[in-house]
Amino acid sequence: MSIPCPRCQQPITPGATHCQSCGSSLLLEAAPGGAEPTCAVHPTLRSLAICDRCGAFACARCLRAGPRGEVVCEACLTRDPDEPLPWDQREELGTLKAVWRTAVNVMLHPDFFAKARPEGSPSSSLLFALLCALPGWFTTGLTYMGMFSLMPSLAPESQTQSASDSMAMMKWAGVGMLAFCVLLGPVISLVSTVLMAGIDHLILRMGGVTRGYAVTLRAHSMSQAPWLLGVVPFIGMQVGPLWAMVARVFAYRGLHRTTWGVALAGALLAPLLTCCLCGGGYLAIILAAIGKVGH
Ligand SMILES: [Zn+2]
Ligand SMILES: [Zn+2]
Ligand SMILES: [Zn+2]
Structure with missing residues (x-):
């Protein structure tokens, strides 16, 4: 105006x-x-x-x-x-620097969300989530490829025909795993970001949040910065998602300007319920197995 x-x-x-x-x-x-x-x-x-x-x-x-x-x-x-996030200034900073600065803020000073600009376009939010997920998927693929190609050579009789056959097969399985991680991994990340942010948004709405889904999607995407730790094999894929969940509480509280309680519910309720459901499923399978053995 x-x-x-x-x-x-x-x-x-x-x-x-x-x-x-x-x-x-x-x-x-x-x-x-x-x-x-x-x-x-x-x-x-x-x-x-x-x-x-x-x-x-x-x-x-x-x-x-x-x-x-x-x-x-x-x-x-x-x-x-x-304030705009460094990610919002990527045209001036360059994409890599913008990702890096945003990620450092999210991981080490998550309280900066409280004064950060809440609005951002869904496509820019999803691009950030994608860039944070890519290194982890790539490392995971490489790790599997390495494991698959090492496994057959550990077998003692690797001179026989069948051993070299299985060696070639494992190598191809490794390549396939890498291709899966690099090609489908990002798609899985994007779809799950959209869905998880949607579920979180419903919970936040119940908590009285008035800002739109784009704000939740932005908060969800930005809080995925710790996924960058996925470049560290094994450990990164364990630590990253947990750290992201903590950052998400700050992101929801900050960008929606809501209370800690509502932000906690928005960030943790859906993952906890999923855990309980999956855990319950496992428990049922185990109990069924025990029941069968008992008979
Ligand atoms: Zn005046
Ligand atoms: Zn005038
Ligand atoms: Zn005023």
């Missing part, structure tokens, strides 16, 4: 005290007892626009441009500066 200069009607810059088109002062004294609205902070000055966040009348001295180009008053901007 642009604010017109009261004299020449050209758009003025929020925060400027003079019009850059006609040069006239924008600090206009309000006529005593006049009809025009006056600034909520400076009652002697005429209001030029209404703050997009709090709705207060603001004079030229109080007007500021918000982070998304909206017009806000100085008080609102100070209270909620609404």
Whole structure:
């Protein structure tokens, strides 16, 4: 939204005290007892626009441009500066640097979510999640390939025909595993991000969150930064998801500006329920097996 200069009607810059088109002062004294609205902070000055966040009348001295180009008053901007994530600035920083800086923030200073910009396009959020998942999938594929190609050579009689056959087979199985991880892994990551964020969003909505699914998707995607640890074989794939779950609590609380309780429920309820269901399934299978053995 642009604010017109009261004299020449050209758009003025929020925060400027003079019009850059006609040069006239924008600090206009309000006529005593006049009809025009006056600034909520400076009652002697005429209001030029209404703050997009709090709705207060603001004079030229109080007007500021918000982070998304909206017009806000100085008080609102100070209270909620609404910083862009490094990921939002990837055009200036370069994609790699933007991923790295965002990931460091998410992993080491997750409280930065509290003042971070909540909105982001779903495609940019998903791209971040994808980039965080790729190294882990690649390492997992490589690890399997290594294990498969090592296994047959550990067998003692590796000179026989059948041994070399199985060796070739294992090698191909390893290559197949790598291809699966690199080609299908990212698809699995994207689909599960969309679904999990959807379930979390329903829970957050029940907790009274008003912002849209795009905010939950952004929080979910950004909190996947610890998945980058997947480049460390075995350990990374264990630590990454747990760390991501902790980061997700901060992300939901921060981007939805909600309470710890609602954020905790949003981030942990669905994974816990899944665990219980899977655990219950395993338990049922084990019990059934024991029952069969007993008979
Ligand atoms: Zn002007
Ligand atoms: Zn305001
Ligand atoms: Zn003012």
